[in-house]
Amino acid sequence: MTSRSYLGEFELMLLLAVIHLGDEAYGVPICRELESHRRRNVSVGSVYAALDRLEAKGLIASALGDPTPERGGKAKRYFRITKEGLRQVHETRRILTSLWKAIPEFKLGLSQEE
Amino acid sequence: MPRREPLPLASWTLEHLASGERDEALAGDLLEHYRAGRTDGWYCRQVAAACLLSWSRSLAARGPVLAFALIWCLMAPAWQALVESIESDLPYNQIAHFFGPLMLFVLPAGWTALHAAFLWVGLLVFRAAHEFLRKPLRESGMRRAFWLTALILVPTAFATFVFEQLYQHTLPILAQAKVAATSLGQIADLGIRANLIRIPYFVALAGALWGTVPPARFRQTAPLLDNGPDRASAESEASAVVSASGAFTTKRFLAFLVAAGVVNAMIGALVFCRLPDSIPSSLSTLLFRAIAYIAIGATAGALGAYAYWQGPWSPFRDQPPLPFPLFALVCASGWVWIPSMVIFFEAISAATALVAIVGTFLLVAGVRDVTYFTLTPAPSKSFSHPHSEAELFEESLYRAPGDATGFTIAICLFVAGVALANQANLIAAVLLALGAALFSWKRTIPRGQSFESQREYRKAALRLALVLVPSILVTSWSLLGGVDQRNRAMQSDGATGASTRSNSKHSSKLQRISYGTGGYESVILWPYPEKSKTVQPIAIPGPVFALPGDRPINIRFDGYYTYVQPPNKLPGPHAHQAHGTPVDVDIESNNAIPVVMEAHQIFPASIRAAQVGHIDIEIENRDNRPGPISLGLLLTGTDLREKRILYLGQQPIVSTLPGRFIVKTEPVIETLHFEVPAATAFPSLTGLNLLILPDIEHRFVAPKIAIRQFQFYPR
Numbered sequence: 001m002t003s004r005s006y007l008g009e010f011e012l013m014l015l016l017a018v019i020h021l022g023d024e025a026y027g028v029p030i031c032r033e034l035e036s037h038r039r040r041n042v043s044v045g046s047v048y049a050a051l052d053r054l055e056a057k058g059l060i061a062s063a064l065g066d067p068t069p070e071r072g073g074k075a076k077r078y079f080r081i082t083k084e085g086l087r088q089v090h091e092t093r094r095i096l097t098s099l100w101k102a103i104p105e106f107k108l109g110l111s112q113e114e
Numbered sequence: 115m116p117r118r119e120p121l122p123l124a125s126w127t128l129e130h131l132a133s134g135e136r137d138e139a140l141a142g143d144l145l146e147h148y149r150a151g152r153t154d155g156w157y158c159r160q161v162a163a164a165c166l167l168s169w170s171r172s173l174a175a176r177g178p179v180l181a182f183a184l185i186w187c188l189m190a191p192a193w194q195a196l197v198e199s200i201e202s203d204l205p206y207n208q209i210a211h212f213f214g215p216l217m218l219f220v221l222p223a224g225w226t227a228l229h230a231a232f233l234w235v236g237l238l239v240f241r242a243a244h245e246f247l248r249k250p251l252r253e254s255g256m257r258r259a260f261w262l263t264a265l266i267l268v269p270t271a272f273a274t275f276v277f278e279q280l281y282q283h284t285l286p287i288l289a290q291a292k293v294a295a296t297s298l299g300q301i302a303d304l305g306i307r308a309n310l311i312r313i314p315y316f317v318a319l320a321g322a323l324w325g326t327v328p329p330a331r332f333r334q335t336a337p338l339l340d341n342g343p344d345r346a347s348a349e350s351e352a353s354a355v356v357s358a359s360g361a362f363t364t365k366r367f368l369a370f371l372v373a374a375g376v377v378n379a380m381i382g383a384l385v386f387c388r389l390p391d392s393i394p395s396s397l398s399t400l401l402f403r404a405i406a407y408i409a410i411g412a413t414a415g416a417l418g419a420y421a422y423w424q425g426p427w428s429p430f431r432d433q434p435p436l437p438f439p440l441f442a443l444v445c446a447s448g449w450v451w452i453p454s455m456v457i458f459f460e461a462i463s464a465a466t467a468l469v470a471i472v473g474t475f476l477l478v479a480g481v482r483d484v485t486y487f488t489l490t491p492a493p494s495k496s497f498s499h500p501h502s503e504a505e506l507f508e509e510s511l512y513r514a515p516g517d518a519t520g521f522t523i524a525i526c527l528f529v530a531g532v533a534l535a536n537q538a539n540l541i542a543a544v545l546l547a548l549g550a551a552l553f554s555w556k557r558t559i560p561r562g563q564s565f566e567s568q569r570e571y572r573k574a575a576l577r578l579a580l581v582l583v584p585s586i587l588v589t590s591w592s593l594l595g596g597v598d599q600r601n602r603a604m605q606s607d608g609a610t611g612a613s614t615r616s617n618s619k620h621s622s623k624l625q626r627i628s629y630g631t632g633g634y635e636s637v638i639l640w641p642y643p644e645k646s647k648t649v650q651p652i653a654i655p656g657p658v659f660a661l662p663g664d665r666p667i668n669i670r671f672d673g674y675y676t677y678v679q680p681p682n683k684l685p686g687p688h689a690h691q692a693h694g695t696p697v698d699v700d701i702e703s704n705n706a707i708p709v710v711m712e713a714h715q716i717f718p719a720s721i722r723a724a725q726v727g728h729i730d731i732e733i734e735n736r737d738n739r740p741g742p743i744s745l746g747l748l749l750t751g752t753d754l755r756e757k758r759i760l761y762l763g764q765q766p767i768v769s770t771l772p773g774r775f776i777v778k779t780e781p782v783i784e785t786l787h788f789e790v791p792a793a794t795a796f797p798s799l800t801g802l803n804l805l806i807l808p809d810i811e812h813r814f815v816a817p818k819i820a821i822r823q824f825q826f827y828p829r
Contacts, residue, residue: 027143028150041156044147045164048140049171064139070149074142 007092011059013038014050015089018060018079026065026076051079059085120148120157128161132168140164176327182243183320186236190315191293191300191308193232200228216384218540226264229271233263233319240323255325262325267318274314292707295688364435367428371419372445372481378418379411379449383456386410389596404589407453408582415449416442435488437567443574444484448477450578450585455543457592461599464534469588470543471550478554480577486558487565519556523549636685637701639675642693666730666828671821673715673801679707697736697781701816708813713804713821720798723751726790727829729762731804735769735782737818743770746805747788751798762788764807767819783822792829 007015017033018025027044030051034042054060065076081089128141144164148157173180210217237259244251282288291307294300300308387407394400423430423438430438451473458466526549533542675696676685692699696711703709731745746764750757765786768774802824808817 027139028146031143031147043163043167044140044143044160045167048137048164049167067142070146071142072145074138074145076142077137077139 007088010050011054012089012092014047014054015059015081015085018081019086019089023078023080025079030079054085055079058082059088118149120145121154124154124158124161128164132165137168176324179240179323179327180320182240183236183316183323186239186319187312187316189301190232190312191303192297193315194229194311195293195297195300197228226268229315230264230267230318233267233315233322234260236319237263237322240326250328252326252328255323255327259322259326262322263318266321267314270314270317274310278310289707363429367430368435368481368485371422371430371441372477374422375415375419375445375449376452376477379415379452380456381418382410382414383407383453387453387456389457389460389593389600393594393597400590400593401586403593404586407457407589407593408450408585411451411453412446412449415445415452419445436484436565436570440484440567440570440574441481443571443578444480445477447480447574447578447581448473450581451476451588454585454589454592457589457596459539459543461592461596462539463592463595463599464539464542465592465595466539467530467534467542467546469592470547474547475550475554476577476581478551479558480574482555482558483560484565484570484574486560519552523552526552636679636682636689637677638685638689638691639677639696639699640691640693641672641674641695666825669715669717669824669826671713671715671823673713673821676712676714677701677709677816678712679703679709695820696816697734697818697820703814709816711806711808711816713806714801715804715821715824716801717799720752720800721826723749723790723797723799724792725828726799727827728790729788729802730825730827731786731788732822732825733767733784733786734820734822735767735784735818736778736820737770737812738777739812739815739817740772740775741770741809741812742772743767743809743812743817743819744807745786746807748803748805749790749799750801750803752800759803762790764805770817785825790829 013034014030017030021029021033027047031042031044031047034047051060051062055062060079060081062077062079065078067073067075125141128144144157144160147160209220213220237256241251241256278288287306288310291305293305293307293311294303387410390403394403419442420438422428423434423441425431451469455466455469455473458469526545530542530545530549533539533545676689678685701709701711729747731747733745737743744764744766747762749760749762751760752758765788767784767786769776769782769784804821806817806819
């Protein structure tokens, strides 16, 4: 068992995108997913850097798919989440939810704005 | 509708300038994004970000490697000083006598080994530290690092040397830079010259250790989707890769066999192909000798190649790609040129390069021709089908690979031209042979459609028959030229030896003194002690000596010579002191700072300056480096107990002037004339300082000019 490490914000987003995309989780849809939810551009290189980091931690696994003409004959690299990755996503969600629940709404300024 | 293509420069940058493993998926994703409507600017920004990220990740992963290389190379200036001190003490004459013509291989190999040893020790320390700290290390990369250091060090050191030579006169900071004298000082020295010394070592060590870092992640290469046709094509591609790798191994071993044959032919030629004592008396004798030498070259090459061909590790032992007799017959058309090349090389002839080009071209063309069909792997079925979809994609998606052969040939030609201009015939021959080999390999296309043994035998025999006649003529030419050149050299050496023996009994104790890193900060050269005991200078009676009114007096030079480097004007407290005269020692600068040579004569008694009309100085010139040299004269004296100096100007040494310069086999004695002004500021002369003012050729190598005597003529 590797030592426990918490997920960063970007890493968590990537894991959620990979889970959401399922069998179609390769670079292009992952970037689109992130851009649509974050509403800003992402660097494909930084996405791959983070994915490599997650793979090194054992949270995701990757495999090469078949090349297509649209990609200049280059193969796609598909990602899928591992059991450990899924466990850490759930763990992070549990922690974040409990932290959110502990904060009253007025402390977030939402009640005053309304 | 044609597909959109991103900027070629951006694609090339992503493919070649990104660090680490080339990520095919990233490139494909970027292209897919781009073709989905992204702009050129977006693509370029993504490529730049991807390159920066890949390099930052590579550097971060190799931080310990770079830190170690940096720390280890702090010691490089001290190591270089040690190596230079070893080199200066080496008995080059004995080594050259032992190795003979192989000296030209031994010297570069020795230089590389001496300098790379520092890095090899560093690699061992690095490995030991990893084992101690239980850090992972890529074993294959570590083994490769040992020879990579030497491979990287040589060109990097050469590039640094060229940079230093180009800018040492134009960059003041470089011209005045020095390296500390002590070992600890050299390690702590962060000046530009010390750092220039460190650069090649650092680049070589960091470059060699770059591949020792284990990969950060394991990438699964098997496809996720289980689709039948893709799997079949993957298997066929895999088999194509295997056959291609097999061909690559065969090619490499074949290249090794050709090289082994060449080396053995050279060894055979060096050992057996000696020059005759005199020019052969008849044409038949000359031709017979030439034929015998050619046979020796071809036989030695064939024997050497056969030994490796049949070696227990040889892949050709069980499955030869072609019969050995055919291989030997083909290669013989190149091996027959080697004896003449070796003889030309020993005669220091530029024809070495010419013969190397011809021999290499014929050798490589023959080998390429005969192995064209046996070494080229058969194309895979998926790509050979005329109507398959794969072929369409292949044409539309892949660009022709870049070929650096032309650039390599051009560089070889350019550097070989420079080498020939500097009479570095061996380097020129190697480079031109490389260029010829590349050209021949790329341009040779066989006329037939397949390999037919009988036809190849006929072609090889015909080629060898056509080559034999010119090779015999060229070998004869090399024999005639070699004997003539050797006889002239022996005459010249005999004259030089006789001259040296007659002029100096200390000629056997020739010394080599160098400045700079690993040398001395300054040098004082005293006369030989026995000479000062036996040869008495003029006996000058009294504290002040008056010249006789009617005749000149001669004073033999019994002073000393000093060699210093600016900004120093006098020898320092740690100056090296030795006995000798400038004509017996080789003194040169080890760094970019010139050597200033002076001669000093102090008189035992003062001479009345008002009586001296002019001074003649007799010198002995044994310098064989062209370039004008002048002699400046400074009178030193006293005036009311105050030290005074009078500069009498400078006179050119005529035997060094252009048009008068000759290569000397015996010393040239010359007299220089200096007028003393009537209104001399001081009444008595106490000594003379002679400044040897060299041209650019002699700024770093002290001229072999000695002062013999002075003649003082009365006014």
